Amino acid sequence: MTVVAVLVQEGAIGFEVMIPGQVFGMANMAAAEGDSDRGGAVGSPRYDIRVCAVGRSVTTLPVWGATELRTPFGPEAVAAADIVVVPGAEKFLEEPDSEVLDALRAAAARGARIATVCVGAFTVAAAGLLDGKRATTHWQWTDELARRYPAIDVDPTVLFVDNGQILTSAGMASGLDMCLHLVRSGLGAELASRTARRLVLPLWRDGGQAQYIEHPDPVDSTHSLAPTIEWMERNAAEPLGLEAIAARASMSVRSLTRHFRTHVGTTPLALLVRMRVDRARRLLESTELSVDRVARESGFGSEASLRYHFTRSVGVAPQKYRSSYLTAS
DNA sequence: CCAGATACCCGCCACT
DNA sequence: TTAGTGGCGGGTATCT
Numbered sequence: 001m002t003v004v005a006v007l008v009q010e011g012a013i014g015f016e017v018m019i020p021g022q023v024f025g026m027a028n029m030a031a032a033e034g035d036s037d038r039g040g041a042v043g044s045p046r047y048d049i050r051v052c053a054v055g056r057s058v059t060t061l062p063v064w065g066a067t068e069l070r071t072p073f074g075p076e077a078v079a080a081a082d083i084v085v086v087p088g089a090e091k092f093l094e095e096p097d098s099e100v101l102d103a104l105r106a107a108a109a110r111g112a113r114i115a116t117v118c119v120g121a122f123t124v125a126a127a128g129l130l131d132g133k134r135a136t137t138h139w140q141w142t143d144e145l146a147r148r149y150p151a152i153d154v155d156p157t158v159l160f161v162d163n164g165q166i167l168t169s170a171g172m173a174s175g176l177d178m179c180l181h182l183v184r185s186g187l188g189a190e191l192a193s194r195t196a197r198r199l200v201l202p203l204w205r206d207g208g209q210a211q212y213i214e215h216p217d218p219v220d221s222t223h224s225l226a227p228t229i230e231w232m233e234r235n236a237a238e239p240l241g242l243e244a245i246a247a248r249a250s251m252s253v254r255s256l257t258r259h260f261r262t263h264v265g266t267t268p269l270a271l272l273v274r275m276r277v278d279r280a281r282r283l284l285e286s287t288e289l290s291v292d293r294v295a296r297e298s299g300f301g302s303e304a305s306l307r308y309h310f311t312r313s314v315g316v317a318p319q320k321y322r323s324s325y326l327t328a329s
Numbered sequence: 330c331c332a333g334a335t336a337c338c339c340g341c342c343a344c345t
Numbered sequence: 346t347t348a349g350t351g352g353c354g355g356g357t358a359t360c361t
Contacts, residue, residue, distance in 0.1 A: 251351085252350070252351045253351085254350075254351045254352070254353095255349085255350060258349095258351090269358090269359085301360065302360075302361070304360080304361080305359080305360065305361085308359080308360090309359095
């Protein structure tokens with residue numbers, strides 16, 4: 001069981017406080033569904049989510065909805081957590097409470113993962129945990145983060161950054177992507193994809209995507225490529241070229257790449273590679289197929305190609321991923 | 330891991 | 346005039 005502590009500070013942004021509960025809670029439901037599908041008894045939940053405050057037991061959420069949050073847990077939740085999520089708070093430009101900083105440093109020191117949403121990155125930065133690391137935050141505040149903490153390598157162009165131990169996300173909805181990423185790395189791509197479906201989240205939003213995309217014509221642009229992308233998802237195992245994709249979208253190759261850049265924020269091939277890596281992950285998790293077979297079944301032309309992309313996006317080689325995944329579950 | 334071949338991506342620009 | 350399209354060139358990423 002993975003303990004997730006959501007560390008709430010005064011003036012926390014309500015939406016972001018709720019994100020971990022929604023994603024990890026949904027992962028619990030997806031896991032239970034998986035248990036019964038396999039004919040076995042429903043196992044215990046995978047995640048234990050504890051909304052907590054350090055210093056105060058009740059934190060108000062005075063803006064944007066004017067509600068009040070009761071935090072059932074205190075510092076002991078942070079001390080017990082495997083993952084500490086830090087949502088953004090209203091007064092993020094002020095020095096955080098020293099108890100909060102101490103709790104974060106202690107958690108990091110004993111190896112817990114720390115994940116920030118939005119301007120929560122400022123809190124973790126104040127604890128000195130981001131020095132020398134790559135990080136991101138809400139695009140309105142990336143410059144300020146870089147100015148205050150020159151030792152941090154701030155990347156304003158991505159949805160989230162995973163440093164292994166510390167994760168930072170761009171803000172608001174990208175916190176969903178980051179938490180889903182944590183589910184994927186903890187429990188596997190198959191469960192993560194079922195969780196995404198329950199959350200009605202697109203599967204393919206990934207860390208390396210533009211934070212914001214201009215939408216000159218939101219009505220048309222948000223949906224025009226959706227059928228093409230679904231088609232790519234279904235046919236990712238086939239050798240797809242730009243020509244074929246463009247034909248499917250009934251436009252030229254030039255227009256296709258242009259639309260991808262402006263509306264999706266990435267390129268057709270980059271998206272396809274992500275889809276294929278995801279397939280490969282699932283095959284490695286759930287089958288005994290050789291790495292070479294996995295490469296072909298997931299749409300990569302060769303084992304070398306799979307290894308190249310897999311290692312780049314997952315961080316470990318396919319074979320290593322399979323063995324570590326099996327021992328972890 | 331290297332190298333040659335190929336595919337892709339995107340600025341530029343003419344065109345509808 | 347503005348908005349969108351798509352061919353072309355060639356630097357770069359990817360494949361074999």
